Amino acid sequence: MKPLGLFGGTFDPIHIGHLSVAWEAAELLDAEVRLMPANVPPHRAAPTATATQRVDMLRAALRGQSRLALDTRELDRSGPSYTIDTLGEFRREFGERPLVLLLGADAFAGLRSWHRWRDLFDLTHIGVINRPGVDACIPVELERAVAARRTDDPSVIRAQSAGRVIELAVTPLEVSATRIRELLAEGRDPRYLLPGGLFDDPALLAPYRATP
Template sequence: MKPLALFGGTFDPVHLGHLSVAWEAAELLDAEVRLLPAHVPPHKPPPLADAEQRVAMLHAALQKQDRLAVDTRELRRSGPSYTYDTLCELRAELGARPLVLLLGVDAFAGLPSWHRWRELFEVAHLGVLSRPGVEPELPHTLWAEIEARRTGDVAELHARPAGRVIELAVTPLEISATRIRELLAAGRDPRYLLPCGLFEDPALLAPYRKA
């Protein structure tokens, strides 16, 4: 079975940096990738666009391809979007199908601050999206937890449902959602930072533009 990989975030708004690394991860893992918008992210301020607006932007961004999809389950839950709860819900649905949580290297380094972080490995693999040739700086507690779980072989992730950690060298695009929001608020047009589908309907970017 092909793995199902999850790439979470606020996507406020979704931009080409998000889509680029999600697409590369799908290729490297030979996996289906779902973008998972958070309802109330525990580690970030609330998003500027509401849930319905962010989902509309994601659907517009993902037109005319079938490798990336949207999963809105966290938006249907109240309270903070704890990744462990989401993975447990998916594990109950997927049975033994491999499940991979995709994390940027900075988020991965902060994993020990997450809710029930050690238990994440019981329900999913972790795919760490890193720059080619750059070794992440990780806290000792995290190294101790992942040392025996690390692999460079994608086949290991296909062969078991959870428990491995793999580093995926992707091509990062230095695009900031904060900067995009600033540009839109100033009346600018960040044409080549956002997927073209977001420009087809002026209402999609309306949450970021000043009246």
Template sequence: MKPLAILGGTFDPVHVGHLNAAWEAAELLDAEVHLMPASVPPHRPPPAASVEQRVAMLRAALAGQDRLGLDLRELERAGPSYTVDTLAELRAEHGDRPLVLLMGADAFAGLPTWHRWERLFELAHLGVFARPGFQFSLPTELEAAVSGRLADTGGDWRNQPTGRVLQLEVTPLEISATRIRHLLASGRSPRYLLPDRMFDMPGLLAAYRSDPG
């Protein structure tokens, strides 16, 4: 069975940077990849778009391909979207299937601020997006936790359900959802930053027309 990788986020809005990273992770890991929108993100302000709007944007962005999927479980669960709770739920569902939590290098460096972060290594592998040649610079607490866990994507990590840290060298795309929201709020078009299908459905972007947050 292929590994299952999860890319979480507010996706406010989802953009081609998210999709490219998820697509390349699917190739590098030979994995099934699901995008998982957060309901109440513990580390950031609430999304500008509603749950319904974000789901509609994700469905439009993912249409017409069969490599990337969508998992809405965090939107269906009350309270903050703690990753540790989501991974525990997935682990109970998938048994010994390898799970990979995907994240950017900045998020990985801030892992000690996450709720029950040490338990993440017991529930999944961690796949960290980085530019080619990137070297991790980690706080001491995280450096100790990562020691001995680094693994190559072509190695034998698939034989273990959890516990390894995989550095994923993906194409660097400097695209920010914040920047896209500002463009839309100022009346400009973020063409080529968002999937084409989102422009075919103008109502999807209505939430950002007057909100530069």
């Protein structure tokens, strides 16, 4: 069964680094990937753009292809966006379909700070997005918890609904949403750091422009 990959973030704004990672992960896993904008991220400051503005940007960025899709369920809930709650919703909706939570290597290394982190493996696989040749520093407790779950075979992910950890080596693109917001606030045009669809409507990037 084709896995369903889940890629969350504030997407404030969505940029080519996000899209490239999600696309390569989808290819490596032969999966559909859903991008899920977070409502109130527990570990970060509130986004600059509103939920509606971020959804509009994502819709514009995802036009013209079918491998990546938008999922707004975390925006439909009030309060913090706890991943364990979102995964429970997906599991109830999709039954035994393999789910793969896509995390950057740094986020994975900090997994122990997540709400009910050990329960994640009952609901999903974890795809650790890493740059080729770069080994993340994994805390000893976390490594002990996942050592027996590791696999490098995507067919294992497709054969089981949850519980495994797979490393996904993707092309590194050092793109920073913070830097993009700074450039836009300065009145500059980060043309090739953002998907082209975001420039079709000037209102899409208005949340980051300096007020005249």
